[in-house]
Amino acid sequence: MTEELFKDVRNISRIASEIYDKFKDIAKGDSTEKSIIKYDADFLNKFGSFKFFKINGSYILKPISGSAGDFEKSTGSTYSLSLSDFIGIDDVIMSVFKNTMKFASGKSANNVLLWGDRGTGKSSLIRAMAKSFGEEPYINKIKFIDVVEDTAELIYELITIIKVKPYRFILIFDDVAFDADSLFYKKLKSILDGGLDELPENIIIYATSNKRHLTTEKFSGEGLDFESKLIHPEEEAEEGLSLSDRFGLTYGLYNFDQETYLKMVELYLKKYDIKVPSIDMNSIRKNAISYASIKGSRSGRTAKQYAVSLIKD
Numbered sequence: 001m002t003e004e005l006f007k008d009v010r011n012i013s014r015i016a017s018e019i020y021d022k023f024k025d026i027a028k029g030d031s032t033e034k035s036i037i038k039y040d041a042d043f044l045n046k047f048g049s050f051k052f053f054k055i056n057g058s059y060i061l062k063p064i065s066g067s068a069g070d071f072e073k074s075t076g077s078t079y080s081l082s083l084s085d086f087i088g089i090d091d092v093i094m095s096v097f098k099n100t101m102k103f104a105s106g107k108s109a110n111n112v113l114l115w116g117d118r119g120t121g122k123s124s125l126i127r128a129m130a131k132s133f134g135e136e137p138y139i140n141k142i143k144f145i146d147v148v149e150d151t152a153e154l155i156y157e158l159i160t161i162i163k164v165k166p167y168r169f170i171l172i173f174d175d176v177a178f179d180a181d182s183l184f185y186k187k188l189k190s191i192l193d194g195g196l197d198e199l200p201e202n203i204i205i206y207a208t209s210n211k212r213h214l215t216t217e218k219f220s221g222e223g224l225d226f227e228s229k230l231i232h233p234e235e236e237a238e239e240g241l242s243l244s245d246r247f248g249l250t251y252g253l254y255n256f257d258q259e260t261y262l263k264m265v266e267l268y269l270k271k272y273d274i275k276v277p278s279i280d281m282n283s284i285r286k287n288a289i290s291y292a293s294i295k296g297s298r299s300g301r302t303a304k305q306y307a308v309s310l311i312k313d
Contacts, residue, residue, distance in 0.1 A: 038059065044167070047143075048134035048138075048142075050063050052147045052158055054148065059154050061145070061158070080127060082131065083097065085128070086125065087260055087263050087264055089121070089253060096206075100129055103168055104138050104168060105141075106141075110204070111204050112207070112251075113208075113244060113249070114126070114206075114209075115210065115251075116251075117253065117299065120254060123174050123175065129144075129206075130170075142170065143167050143170070144172060145162070145170070145172065146172045147171050152183045153183060155187050163203060169204075170204055170206050173205060173207040174207075176209040188243065189246070192246035193246065205247075256299060258289065258298060260298075261302070264300050264304075265284070265285070265303045265306055265307060268303055268307035269284075287306075288303070
């Protein structure tokens with residue numbers, strides 16, 4: 001009886017050992033297999049820019065650029081701005097560039113918020129910054145991740161994955177404007193607020209918005225649902241400011257004056273290789289001004305759209 005008991009114990013020990021070995025082998029495998037977020041760990045070494053998005057119920061971290069050449073190919077665009085292409089915002093570019101360089105060098109840096117009129121280059125500037133740092137030696141030091149809004153529920157999981165990686169990460173929240181009651185707003189505010197959800201030292205945030213306070217505005221009045229009416233509107237304003245104040249560097253970008261707008265038009269004419277005889281430039285300038293008047297905006301986006309309208313079929 002004792003011998004049979006020993007046999008049973010040995011069998012149990014052997015089975016337990018086999019189970020342990022199997023789990024140990026799994027643990028050594030690619031961590032992406034166990035993660036809710038799907039990504040290729042090797043891509044984090046190879047590429048410099050990524051998009052974090054949700055599709056068909058799956059959360060995916062996918063590379064969108066590696067080098068300046070790969071940037072245009074991966075985005076499907078034949079053209080993207082470089083930092084040297086921007087006009088009239090030299091101080092903003094220099095400040096954000098220095099902040100990014102400091103962060104890439106392993107030092108503490110500020111979160112950045114670019115806000116202002118539509119089409120003034122806020123998103124383009126961040127993309128150009130990512131493009132500029134997407135070359136050696138920076139690509140081995142700093143990574144950019146464009147975070148899509150519907151991934152809010154897994155923001156913490158994304159941070160958990162990247163905080164242990166040997167790189168510095170800039171999370172990009174583009175065109176931020178959401179209700180203060182939304183999950184995305186609450187998580188972003190919590191992350192920026194410090195406390196228990198404080199960002200790891202290797203992660204900062206760059207955000208763009210058409211709104212200075214980042215949140216949508218509600219007004220009390222007739223025709224609105226009861227839940228949309230504000231009893232204390234000043235508190236709602238403070239709630240919006242409480243998030244934007246968490247960015248150490250905040251810059252407003254506005255519509256260009258007429259001369260700067262026309263310089264942007266000329267820049268895009270060159271970028272798209274649109275040949276315009278010097279004798280016709282006065283006509284081009286007048287038409288560009290009329291085009292901006294119809295659009296109601298003298299911005300980089302309007303300048304680009306006007307240039308595109310001149311491309312022959």
